Amino acid sequence: GDAVGAQRLTDGIHLVVDALKLNEVEAVYGVVGIPITDLARLAQASGIRYVGFRHESAAGHAAAAAGFLTRKPGICLTVSAPGFLNGLVALANATVNCFPMVQISGSSERHLVDLQRGDYEEMDQLAAARQFAKAAYRVHRAEDIGRGIARAIRTAVSGRPGGVYLDIPAAVLGEVIDADLGAASLWRVVDPAPRQVPEPAALDRAIELLANAQRPLVVLGKGAAYAQADEEIREFVERTGIPYLPMSMAKGLLPDDHPQSVASTRSLALRRADVVMLVGARLNWLLGHGDAPQWNPDVKFIQVDIASTELDSNQPIAAPLVGDVGSVMQALIDRTGPGRITPPAPWRDELAARSADNVGKMAKRLAAAETAHPMRFLGALQAVRDVLRDNPRAYVVNEGANALDLARNTIGMQVPRHRLDSGTWGVMGIGLGFAIAAAVESGDPVVAIEGDSAFGFSGMELETICRYDLPIVTVVLNNSGVYRGDAAASESGDPAPTALQARHDLMIAAFGGKGYRATTPDEVTAALREALALGKPALIDCVIDPADGTESGNIAHLNPKGITVQR
Ligand SMILES: Nc1ncnc2c1ncn2[C@@H]1O[C@H](COP(=O)(O)OP(=O)(O)O)[C@@H](O)[C@H]1O
């Protein structure tokens, strides 16, 4: 703060930075401009790492990923109106994914906005944010900044994590108040996500169901990964011997080659299981809403979730376990006597037999892809898989359609929270923002496996990656199209709606990074090995057969039926 005469003064921008530091915020992701450029400068000068992006959507996705990885809310900083709106996709996606983040946006003058007198970047941002965020607040006085930051942080991480919007008008950022009054107005949030243990009766209800099950199954969701209850989850699964299915961002909670994983027999497991324990996983579209015939019509669900209202959202929950994953799993371990839960051998044998079949079929597809020319998705992905096996600390970011489905099933994870992808909403554009957050928060290498259309949504952040010299290798599976690239041009001569054409390897060269073009799996292997060894920004443009891929990948059935259009 400054001193005018005897009185020491501070202002809104200083109070925001002091409040963030008091609450142990270590990084802010954003795009500067009126009225928050000086806020970014001050944050950086105060020891908070400021990461400047090219688009607020990527900055917001980075903040959300930081929240998922650290359980502390990622902070996204934007300007008013258009910058604020650009951030909303990420704020909404964080809320859908249950990732904690806070978007702080400067906003216009209340007396002008509320009378709609036409201010610079005029918008009622608080009203707009409310419908897309877990919560939204506005600060009207500098002395309320500490309260606003504390409130936003607690709301973001308590209960079901999500995205919180904090609106700070330019006038408040510039408001000058007494420094001592300002310091006294700040506080640090205490224990925002306390442990919640279910009562013994709830535990016994679940244990009884699992003990009497003929074909039990555990489904691990990204809520289980977020909870950082890795040891409790591993101990419960291995002690009971129950088969488990990891959802995409729960991969690595147990190594994907674990003998109890049913990832390779997912359909059979869902169709036959008679008691299913959902752990931090919603029965939403990703799990067919729990409906038959995908699921056994007589299935009984146990659900472990921090959000009590999630239960019964889709199917009756026979054994609700409301609490945080860590506390619930530890309580179950403590209350389950040895030998109490033992999955019958016929169930495990049935799964093992089907797994052997499915793995055999996949092996044939993989072998064919190894030598296919032009290169196919699975040719490039096997090369990536093999290099990643030697780099278990590398984070994997993944988006696209075929690029997403095939990479999820080809690249096994060995450690928790090292796979970040399009998530519940299936959002394109998370790629480079998630990759930047993983690199900034961990210091470890990141491999972003991108469909060529998906890459395009955040591709300009290659410049951000190069500017901060981050160890991120972007692998573009380039089949020259959205889903695929072999559609014929229209009669007018315009390219088909799904067509794309790009040499992405030349793009990164413009920002000082190293670009590779790979047309065979061996070239992918060599490029990825070299890029990871260098630990510098790199992009490998994998030239994939344009005829390889299916429209919308595994979810083509979601396209409207209607009268089919000639493709
Ligand atoms: N710490 C936690 N403990 C228990 N449940 C949690 C925790 N954090 C998030 N959740 C819950 O985890 C669930 C995540 O579900 P979802 O995103 O559908 O996972 P997936 O897509 O991997 O199946 C949400 O219902 C959320 O309320």
Ligand SMILES: Cc1ncc(Cc2csc(CCOP(=O)(O)OP(=O)(O)O)c2C)c(N)n1
């Ligand atoms: C913000 C947003 N806009 C559009 C879409 C719709 C979509 C879903 S998947 C996808 C890209 C598929 O092409 P890509 O080349 O990335 O992958 P591949 O199949 O491997 O070739 C789009 C555009 C979504 N989900 N989100």
